[in-house]
Amino acid sequence: DVKVTQSSRYLVKRTGEKVFLECVQDMDHENMFWYRQDPGLGLRLIYFSYDVKMKEKGDIPEGYSVSREKKERFSLILESASTNQTSMYLCATAPGGARYEQYFGPGTRLTVT
Amino acid sequence: GENVEQHPSTLSVQEGDSAVIKCTYSDSASNYFPWYKQELGKRPQLIIDIRSNVGEKKDQRIAVTLNKTAKHFSLHITETQPEDSAVYFCAASFLSGGYNKLIFGAGTRLAVHP
Numbered sequence: 001d002v003k004v005t006q007s008s009r010y011l012v013k014r015t016g017e018k019v020f021l022e023c024v025q026d027m028d029h030e031n032m033f034w035y036r037q038d039p040g041l042g043l044r045l046i047y048f049s050y051d052v053k054m055k056e057k058g059d060i061p062e063g064y065s066v067s068r069e070k071k072e073r074f075s076l077i078l079e080s081a082s083t084n085q086t087s088m089y090l091c092a093t094a095p096g097g098a099r100y101e102q103y104f105g106p107g108t109r110l111t112v113t
Numbered sequence: 114g115e116n117v118e119q120h121p122s123t124l125s126v127q128e129g130d131s132a133v134i135k136c137t138y139s140d141s142a143s144n145y146f147p148w149y150k151q152e153l154g155k156r157p158q159l160i161i162d163i164r165s166n167v168g169e170k171k172d173q174r175i176a177v178t179l180n181k182t183a184k185h186f187s188l189h190i191t192e193t194q195p196e197d198s199a200v201y202f203c204a205a206s207f208l209s210g211g212y213n214k215l216i217f218g219a220g221t222r223l224a225v226h227p
Contacts, residue, residue, distance in 0.1 A: 033214075040122070042202060042219040043157070050212050058214070059115075090156065100145045100206055100213050104156040 003027065004105040006091055012111045019078040021108050023091030029103075030096025032074035034058075034066065037088040037107070049074055050096070081112045115140060115207045119218025126193050127226055134221045136203035137185040145206035146179060146186045147215070152199045161188070193225045 007022035023032065031050050035043040035058075045058030047066040055066050063085060067075045078085055091105040116139040126132050138146075147162035163170045163177045163186065170177050174193075179186040186205075190197055200222050204215040 031212075035217075040219055042119075043217040045214060045216075048212070048214060056210055056212060059216075100215065101147060101159055101162060102215060103159070104149075106156050 004091060004093055004103055006089075006105040006108050008108050009106060010109050010111075012113065013078075013081050014113055015082060017081050017112075019081050019110065019112075021076040021078075021089055021091075021110070023074045023076075023093075023105055025072055025093045025103075027093065027095075027103075028071070029093040030071075031094040032068065033092040033094070033102065034064075034074065034076045035090045035092065036060070037090055043090065046076065081110075083112050086110060086112045115209075115216050117203060117205050117216045117218045119203050119221055121221060122219065123222045123224070125224045125226065128193060128195060130193055132190045132193050132197070132223055132225075134188045134201055134203070134223070135185060136187070136205070136218050137183075138205040138216075139184070140205070140207050141181075141184060143184075143205040143207060145213070145215075146177070147204050148175075148177060148188050149202045149204070149217075150199045151202065151220075157202060190223075193223075195225050195227055198223060198225045 003026045033048040034046040049068045065077045089108045092102040094102045119136045144165040149157035150160045151157040174191050176189045200220045202220050203218040206213045
């Protein structure tokens with residue numbers, strides 16, 4: 001079974017704070033993704049990574065950055081949190097190659113006040 | 114641009130009825146189409162997927178059909194049960210910078226009433 005964990009289930013931060021969200025997987029998957037989920041908008045891709053130290057922008061990268069120093073760990077960073085970044089953040093992994101199916105973490109509900 | 118449209122946004126059925134959710138995609142090069150189920154407070158879980166070389170796939174009470182010409186695919190759930198109540202997301206693969214990513218639909222909230 002694929003296990004994808006996220007560092008926090010709930011997080012409350014103040015406007016302007018630097019926020020780190022961590023995702024760890026134990027299945028040696030090549031690919032990792034960060035999404036945000038908002039009602040009526042589905043899952044929108046923020047950033048993804050296909051290898052260590054490699055990152056690609058998704059559809060809504062503004063205000064976010066990422067880090068992948070080790071294969072199993074993919075971090076999402078909000079340099080200066082804003083209220084419009086209040087959302088559910090979901091990490092996902094995929095095996096890579098011709099296998100595109102993604103496996104999701106439990107999510108982090110972030111509230112920025 | 115890359116887009117996946119999903120309909121309806123909400124669906125209410127009686128237990129035992131069938132439910133159908135439809136999605137359309139914009140890129141004719143898309144070749145992988147998964148469906149995810151997200152129960153309240155839980156993570157999205159892959160329930161079925163189909164690749165572009167197949168027109169239909171079935172797994173017990175759920176099935177997915179794909180029409181590549183029309184660029185749409187559908188999820189069919191037969192003999193619905195209350196535990197089928199959830200939000201369902203479709204997705205399509207898109208090539209971006211040489212890498213495949215998924216674009217998700219906005220979701221369908223399915224309610225199955227006993």
